[in-house]
Amino acid sequence: MAPASDDDIVRLGMAKGGMTLLDDQQAHALYAAMGPAREISGGSAANTLAGLAALGASCSFIGQVADDQLGAVFAHDIRAGGIAFATPARGAEPSTARCLIFVTPDGQRTMNTFLGASQYLPADALDDSVIADAAVLYLEGYLWDPEEPRRAMRRAIATARGAGRKVALTLSDAFVISRHGDDFRTLIADGAIDILFANEHELAALTGLDDFHDGIAALAPQVPTLVVTRSEKGAHAVCSGEHAMVAASPVAQVIDTTGAGDLFAAGFLFGYVRGAALETCLGLGAICAAEVISHYGARPEADLKAMVAPLLG
Template sequence: MTASPAPRRFDVIAIGNAIVDIMAPATDDQVAALGLAKGGMTLVDSDRAATLYDAMGPAREISGGSAANTLAGLAALGADCAFIGQVADDQFGRVFAHDIRAGQIAFDTAARAGQPQTAQCLIFVTPDGQRTMNTFLGASQFLPAAALDETMIAASRVLYLEGYLWDPEEPRAAMRKAIAAARAAGTQVAFTLSDAFVISRHGDDFRALIANGEIDILFANEHELAALTGEDDFHTGMAKICAQVPTVVVTRGSEGAHARRDGADAHVPAEPIKRVVDTTGAGDLFAAGFLYGHVRGLALEECLRLGAVCAAEVISHYGARPEADLKALTGIA
């Protein structure tokens, strides 16, 4: 890898789905009347998204998406971050742009004219705390390679890629181009596998990236690790993937998290909390804490601890963004 003389303006620049989360309270009767699968996540088209939006009561609208959630956690910890993701030139696109910039995250991707609309996740929250999610992926699936700012990638310590966005062809090509730009600039490439279903569709691509030495930091949970390596035994799978990737981070729910970096191993238990309210965003915020420690050169175990604290905060309430002071919780203030 060739080192770049460019100054590192950003700690982390991420590419991911640009989604507006729209969350509103709902009754069980309303969920049933709308024909929703209570507690589940369903992909919907634009017409269905519009119908559901019209049926919602007063709602909270906030920028979302896996990689954007990670950046929100990083920014809350004090990191300098940038985001690349596609929105449309519409109301939700303006909501996303305003919200992510308000979180002190640089976002300069030009809005896309015409249809489809900006991606939305419409979330109905019933009195028992169940979240029923309906996701319209919209414009986020049409991020072109031309939208990349390679100077921003070169000015970042880490490029963080969201596995969910590997599915559509156009952003997949954009991420391949971004990886090439990062390798040329000496920017580390971090990749989150996102979900086992993504690996079932694109595992061969991911394994090729790893075999070619294009991934410096890999994030996974234990189920994704098994899907990627074909090994049901956790330790066997770790050994297999760690032989190919310099830094591997794997979460195991209540069992905590493991990591290996340059041959050194570390493990931390899950942070104790009074009650798990909503696991949405747990992996995203774990990555935020880990990456914050990583870019500051902290010991591997401390990076894991920061990740565990951030994940514990986000699963203690509804929503995938931190609500408490992460600096105070992690002790880095």
């Protein structure tokens, strides 16, 4: 992660606020163009689990790193956060995935991702017993793009549903929907997804409807629980016909929006597995998202348990 100006974003040909996939050569070239940077463990689903673990949930992570320095750092950080991580590392090539994030003065993050070893997560790396024991299987849309982890996620969904567990999916980014929207629509139509997370742009991309409320009305009947975030405009959720909404939690200064959706999902899921009211789940998500955008990096730094305690009573 590195600070950048809006002129830098234009000069380097990036789409501000979006996520672009890079190959290894592009990743090295863009890294060379970055200013002084901070190296921080990340990954969408991993960030969500970091938030859940900080709140006190029991979590396991399934994902692929390489046998290299970045892979060792990632594995250390996720285990140090109290999250079980037993997926064996691949060889040194391709290297561990990394995301080059440029943060502009308005706190907006522009992401450029080399998927590296993560796109080779094999289905046989899954521990079916871990999936079957979990209350919720949480999947990130980013890894639906490569073929091998897509097969692994399909197997994970089948395992979770066979064990009577809930399946949650975050759509991750509109570009993923542009490539795999039909797959996601089929999963939803088949009843494979119990909890769907989206932001308002992803909602529009999935439904083809520009109006936010029209999109909610079209999609909510198709999924048991729909959660849609709207940045500073708060968040909405619909669960079995019940509607709820919350305002965004106040932040003294937005430093970096990286991980806002990931941590919102963490707070929501923490409330969900505890059987909290729908509005409370949204409130927990808003608190966690506000914490993570108040500093650099996509993992919590403050005491989330203390922050959410007033809401949980």
